[in-house]
Amino acid sequence: MANHGHSVTGVDRDQYKVDSVNGGESPFYEPELEELIREGRRTGRLQATTSLAEALAVSEVALLCVGTPSEKNGNLGLEQLRRVAAEIAGHLPSRSGAPLVVAVRSTVFPGTCDEILGSLLGGQPGISIVSNPEFLREGTAVKDFLVPAMVVVGGEDRAAVELVADLYAGLPGEVCLVSLRTAEMIKYACNAFHALKISFANEIGTLSAALGVSPAEVMDTLCRDHHLNISKAYLRPGFAFGGSCLPKDLRALTFRASRMDISLPVMEAVLPSNQKHLSRALEAVLALPETRIGIFGLAFKENTDDLRESPVVILLEQLIGKGRDLRIHDPHIQLDKIYGSNQRYLLETIPHIGRLMEPSLDELLGWASHIVLAQQPSAETRAKIAASQLPVLDLFDLRSVARPV
Numbered sequence: 001m002a003n004h005g006h007s008v009t010g011v012d013r014d015q016y017k018v019d020s021v022n023g024g025e026s027p028f029y030e031p032e033l034e035e036l037i038r039e040g041r042r043t044g045r046l047q048a049t050t051s052l053a054e055a056l057a058v059s060e061v062a063l064l065c066v067g068t069p070s071e072k073n074g075n076l077g078l079e080q081l082r083r084v085a086a087e088i089a090g091h092l093p094s095r096s097g098a099p100l101v102v103a104v105r106s107t108v109f110p111g112t113c114d115e116i117l118g119s120l121l122g123g124q125p126g127i128s129i130v131s132n133p134e135f136l137r138e139g140t141a142v143k144d145f146l147v148p149a150m151v152v153v154g155g156e157d158r159a160a161v162e163l164v165a166d167l168y169a170g171l172p173g174e175v176c177l178v179s180l181r182t183a184e185m186i187k188y189a190c191n192a193f194h195a196l197k198i199s200f201a202n203e204i205g206t207l208s209a210a211l212g213v214s215p216a217e218v219m220d221t222l223c224r225d226h227h228l229n230i231s232k233a234y235l236r237p238g239f240a241f242g243g244s245c246l247p248k249d250l251r252a253l254t255f256r257a258s259r260m261d262i263s264l265p266v267m268e269a270v271l272p273s274n275q276k277h278l279s280r281a282l283e284a285v286l287a288l289p290e291t292r293i294g295i296f297g298l299a300f301k302e303n304t305d306d307l308r309e310s311p312v313v314i315l316l317e318q319l320i321g322k323g324r325d326l327r328i329h330d331p332h333i334q335l336d337k338i339y340g341s342n343q344r345y346l347l348e349t350i351p352h353i354g355r356l357m358e359p360s361l362d363e364l365l366g367w368a369s370h371i372v373l374a375q376q377p378s379a380e381t382r383a384k385i386a387a388s389q390l391p392v393l394d395l396f397d398l399r400s401v402a403r404p405v
Helices: 015-022 033-043 052-056 079-095 112-121 141-146 158-166 180-210 215-222 246-259 265-286 311-321 340-349 361-367 379-388 398-402
Strands: 008-011 046-049 061-064 100-104 127-131 150-154 174-178 292-296 325-329 370-373 392-394
Touching: 008 015, 008 052, 015 033, 015 046, 033 046, 033 141, 052 079, 061 079, 079 100, 079 112, 100 112, 100 158, 112 127, 112 180, 127 158, 127 180, 150 158, 150 180, 158 174, 174 180, 180 215, 180 265, 246 265, 265 311, 292 311, 292 361, 311 325, 311 340, 325 361, 361 379, 370 379
Parallel strands: 008 046, 061 100, 100 127, 150 174, 292 325, 292 370, 370 392
Antiparallel strands: 127 150
């Protein structure tokens, strides 16, 4: 921050760290960091102190970078955050209402800023609270700051959010201005995704090596696909997956691995995870009033008539078993034109499906008192459903699944 042109006062209880920074030295090893500290001291833009009051007296923004270590049960330890928030609150009277933005850089669970900082600092004149999670990796932290993949700032006070975002003005990378809880959550999402990718690559590598296949060649080839593999594809929260490929191939992969005495916990967890998501969708639909429920979509995804292992078919089977009154419309499903394994799967699962199908969307809307979207509708279809003024449960919107309307 000092190298980027800001006047920075670092605050820490550890006198050794404070003395190290003021002496132009880094209190720990990180490539290129000591050079930046020396330059900050030379320009006078960087100083350190053990006095929070001294730092707050000259600050417009307070970046909270305290540790949030794991407790024995795996929960976050928030004592350091509580302590520093309480200390800031204690020094606010001396600021006489001068504006201060308190930005949390520490990794905290969504709601923490509201619960801890909000209770101690909320409502104080001139105080704004934002979340500004850090994405600096040990060993490449300086590079990650100077060339960020993205900058995330979240809060409800737009002026405060923009002020913190401006701290990074001129750096490359996308600036993402989001809600307070989204900013808190994104750090967990990123770290969980990184851990998942490492575990996935290791499991594929383990199985590949056992089969006499080059793990490096497999993963290098996988990463060359920037359309589906290394892309936004499949990373939008939505309904459970199905179809003729993904479930079948996951079962085959984990079965063959088990026959070789190779445990692949990540792969083995995918189908149960998918089933849990389908169960959440079922609970959301069951929470609707027991009236006429219209289902849009029957195939495992839009723009196909493939019904094999469609999560919608499984959902319907369970809803029928629960006695729900249902009708279904899928613009690409004509029962007299499906055949083979597609037809067998449907008729074995829901033998009387013909009595539940509506030939047009208009007829479905005319019959139903609630609409459940089990496929992504086209813009035209969505507009028609909205015009019907029927309550809609969108299974592709996790907020709807969590809180049906």
